Structures are given as structure tokens and as C-alpha cells.
Amino acid sequence: MQMITVLGATGSIGVSTLDVVARHPDKYAVFALTAHTQIDKLAEQCEQFSPKFAVVGNAALANQLQTKLRVRGSRTEVIYGVDALCQVSSDAAVDTVMAAIVGAAGLVPTLAAVHAGKKILLANKEALVMAGGLFMQAVADSGSVLLPIDSEHNAIFQCLPADYGRSPGIGMNSGVEKLLLSASGGPFRGMSLEQMHAVTPDQACAHPNWSMGRKISVDSASLMNKGLELIEACWLFAVPEQSIDVVVHPQSIIHSLVQYSDGSVLAQLGNPDMRTPIAHALAWPQRIESGVANLDLFDVARLDFEKPDMQAFPCLGIAREAAQAGANAATILNAANEIAVQAFLDQRIGFTQIASVVAQTLNSQVINEPESLEAVQESDNQARLYSSAYIKSLEK
Ligand code: NAD
């Protein structure tokens, strides 16, 4: 029996994870479920999965949830705050942690799981983007198993040789020439920068193929999601940014590909449903049923590919530059993007201003190698302060 903590249980990935878990009560049990504010949804999940702990954002919410659960006869104990998140990520009873909190808020609890040597199912790409060097060092030091949930990275993981990266330095020596990162192109594919000036948050969140949280939906629309994924892939697979090409593939059937030196290209295909990578990582190296319908190639009929439009989607280029710059550039990029996306969702800035906020913040900050978690957090904080002030100046 694998004991699982789901960080961000009420989100899109959290719900898909619990859907897969519920299909295999003989294999998986839930140790803890966490949510920031959605306590009604969390209460229902606690009733269904009877975790030992539920974690929420603050004391008031914890009291409310504990009362709700008592009324329902549940024995789940409710705790709150970042320390509680770390506690349920690192408890000795836990085997696997699904890291599915959105944004930088996921870093500390995910790192707690890494330090405790847990098997980590990583959906929270922002954690790796903002602290890649420290994160991967902690994985190496603790012997924690890190499995990618992002569909593209999970696809690449499946297409790489089984021993890839198991020993240091193997990387590109295994005949791997390039990683080809799939991108759907998002809801604004084919539009010019001009045409995107007036798009609304709801239009940005209406993804053609995937149903996701609002932050990642906006990132998918701006292609910043692909930029974050490029940086994520550099860390996960120990490759330089130049070894990764972005391929726009509007059908989202091929989730990514690996190109080998003999001319072979391996791809992973499937319906666009996150339960496939979640089930893959949960059961790895075995396979389990995920609830995803079989892929019907006759139904799909055709697969198209195009180059990303770097003029219309400047965020992808900015992220590539940050990947090249290394050090804390990705920390700054991620922080500024989180602030800018929230400002766009709050209708304080336009969609195309997200890229300006990120570029301007990157230009304003000192680039240096963060040697500690505190240094990463300081960079993150400075970038947030700068981008918030810059957004204020734009509003005038
Ligand atoms: P979501 O917005 O649907 O859910 C986010 C979850 O995080 C919720 O449970 C929320 O309660 C929790 N949360 C938010 N802020 C928090 C905070 N400050 N402290 C503690 N918990 C907090 O997001 P999602 O779409 O499920 O995405 C989660 C992560 O997975 C993101 O990093 C995203 O990039 C990644 N991801 C998502 C998808 C997808 O299909 N949704 C695909 C690939 C990767």
C-alpha cells in the first residue's frame, strides 16, 4: 500500500489525482489532503478518502473545516499553515507526495518532501523553475525519486532510455540529441500581438484542449507555460536550453518527443487528460488503469505541427533568455510572471502587458547565483516588489 499526500488536492491536478487513486483502493491510501481556501471541496474529499490530516491556509479556515468534519463523523485532523504542509509532506508514514500547489507557494512543502526522501510527483513546475539548482541538488542528496507530471515532461521521461540520468553525466551520452517539447499553442494561436491587446481573462482561460487552473491557463495562452516548461526540462533532464525545441502541435495528442542520434524520434501519444501522466507516475515502473479513454487514431485522423510565433508570443523568448542566463534569472522570471498573471486576472493590466512586466523586472534585477533557499526567496521577493510597483505605474 502506497501512502500519499496530495498537496493542492482541490485543484485541477489534485482532483485528477484523487480520481486515479479512487480507482485503486488496493494500492493507494491517502495520508493527507491540502487546500488553500476551498474548504467545502476539501471536506467532501476528506469524507471520501479519510486522510489522517487535512491542511488549510489559516486557523479560521481550520476551525471551520474541523467543525464540518466532526458533524460528518470524520476523524481527520485539521491543521494549517506552511509548517503543517511540510509536516504532511515529510511524515515517516508517507511514501509519495503529489506536489500540485500552484506557484512559488509550493516550493517549501515540496522541498520538505524531497529532503525526507519521498517519491515526488511534480506538477508544481514553478517550484523547480524558481529554485532548480537547489532543488535538483536536494533530490540527489536525499535519493528522492522525482517523477514529472507535466504531460510534456512525463512524455519525455517515457521516451528516454530507462537508465537515463540514473548516474551523473549520462545525459546526452545516451544518444539523445534533442528534446522536442509539444505546445498546443493555446487559445490565441494564429493571432497577432495586436489582436491580443484586448483579450479578457475568460478568453485566456478557455483552453482548446485542456481544462486547468486559471494561472496555468493564462500561462498557456501567453506561451509562458512553454517557457517555464523549457526551464523545467533543462533541470529534470540535465540538458542545456539549446537542446530543446518547441513544436506547436494543436491537437495535443503527441505530448512530446525525443530525437536520437540515429535518426529515431520517439513520441508519447494519448488523449489530453492529466490522469495519464498521473497514473504513469503513481505506478511507475508499473502501469495502472487511469480512467482515460483509449486513443482512437482514426478519430484523431491528422496531426499538425508548426513553429511557435516568437513575435506574437514574446514570453517564450524571454523564458529562453532566462534559461540561458541561469543563476536567479528564472526565479525573477517566475515571480514577475506570477504577479503579472494575477494582475491580468484582476483586470489591472492587459494580456500583452504580462510580457512587458516580466521583461522589465528581469532587466531591473541583479543576476547572481542563489546559494541558499533564503537567497532564492529574497530574489523572488525583490522581483515581486518590483513588478508590483511597475504594474502600479502602468495603471496611472
Ligand atoms: P489549481 O489552481 O486548479 O489548483 C491549485 C491548488 O493549489 C489548489 O488546491 C489550491 O488550494 C492550492 N493552493 C493555491 N495557492 C496556495 C497557497 N498559497 N498555499 C497552499 N496551497 C495553495 O491549479 P492546477 O491547474 O491544478 O495546477 C497545479 C500545478 O500543476 C501548477 O503548478 C501547474 O503549473 C501544474 N500543472 C497543471 C496542469 C493541469 O492540467 N492543470 C498540467 C501541468 C502542470
Ligand code: MG
Ligand atoms: Mg504541460
